[in-house]
Amino acid sequence: MRLLRITKTLVLGAILAMSLGLNVATVAIGSVATLVSSAYEAVTGAVSVVGQRNRDLAAKDKQLAAKSKQLKVNSQQLNTTTKQLDAKTKQVASLSDEVAGLKKPKVVSYRGQPRLLSTAVEDTAERISRRTVSGATRNASSVVAEAIPFWGIAVIVGVTAWDLTDACATMYDLHQLELAFNPDAAADPEVTEVCGMTVPTKEEVWLAVKSSPGAAWAAAKDAVPDIPDFSDITTIDWTFWN
Structure with a gap:
């Protein structure tokens, strides 16, 4: 009888020690808490606090990762835009100098x-x-x-x-x-x-006209096509003007 009481006491003590150890491990070690929570949800079908917390944290981690990725993309776009803006600024400055040079009186x-x-x-x-x-x-x-x-x-x-x-x-x-x-x-x-x-x-001039009036008229017509074409100019009696 006494042995039974001692055995019972030892069993209860062991169970208590295990329970305390499990409680401490659950609080101190995250993986143990997660394991216990998963076992609890599998057995009871209910949602545990630790399980819900872990799921919420996982969802927030995904959101944070997505925002971090988007922030990186935005940073790259901003960097590209900044470089383009710098190039435009230099171009505008160059054009401004060129315009100023054009406006300056040139000697x-x-x-x-x-x-x-x-x-x-x-x-x-x-x-x-x-x-x-x-x-x-x-x-x-x-x-x-x-x-x-x-x-x-x-x-x-x-x-x-x-x-x-x-x-x-x-x-x-x-x-x-x-x-x-x-x-x-x-x-x-x-x-x-x-x-x-x-x-x-x-x-x-007068000698050229008298000696070869046709050639003189043709040369003039080559230079001034609008003058009339006198085909009978060679028949004029130029001795009248001597």
């Missing part, structure tokens, strides 16, 4: 002197404009005099000489303006050609 070498580019263009335009007005007035005023037989040749020669002089001066002015834009620009060979032309004298 060039014009006719051997430093001049503003706008001044060089204005001076060239004025020179050509004055020359053009003078030439137009000269040609319009000399039309009637040029029509006088024989004596009109002197007027034509004089007007033509002035026209060649003006053409040479205009081409020179344009070349000077071109040099202001491009100092390495080579002179146009046509400038030398035009400026090297000579106008025949009155006597030379």
Whole structure:
């Protein structure tokens, strides 16, 4: 009887010790608490506090991982946007410097002197404009005099000489303006050609007309296609004008 009581006491003590040990392990060791909670839910079908807590923590971990991933993506996008913004900022700064440079008055070498580019263009335009007005007035005023037989040749020669002089001066002015834009620009060979032309004298013109009027008229027609085609010009008796 006494042995039975002692055995019972030992069994109860062992059960108590195991119970206390399990309680301590459940509180102190998470894996044990999870294992006990899983066993409790499997046996009873009820939801344990530890199991629910673990599920809530797992769900929050997933949410945190998803947000962390999204934050990383956003950080990369922000980094890319920042780089693009920096590139745009540099581009805008470069364009601003370029615009400022364009707005700044440009000084060039014009006719051997430093001049503003706008001044060089204005001076060239004025020179050509004055020359053009003078030439137009000269040609319009000399039309009637040029029509006088024989004596009109002197007027034509004089007007033509002035026209060649003006053409040479205009081409020179344009070349000077071109040099202001491009100092390495080579002179146009046509400038030398035009400026090297000579106008025949009155006597030379009259001799050419008398000796070969058809050729003279054909040469003029090649240069001025609108003049009429006089097929019988070679039959004119030019001795009348001697």
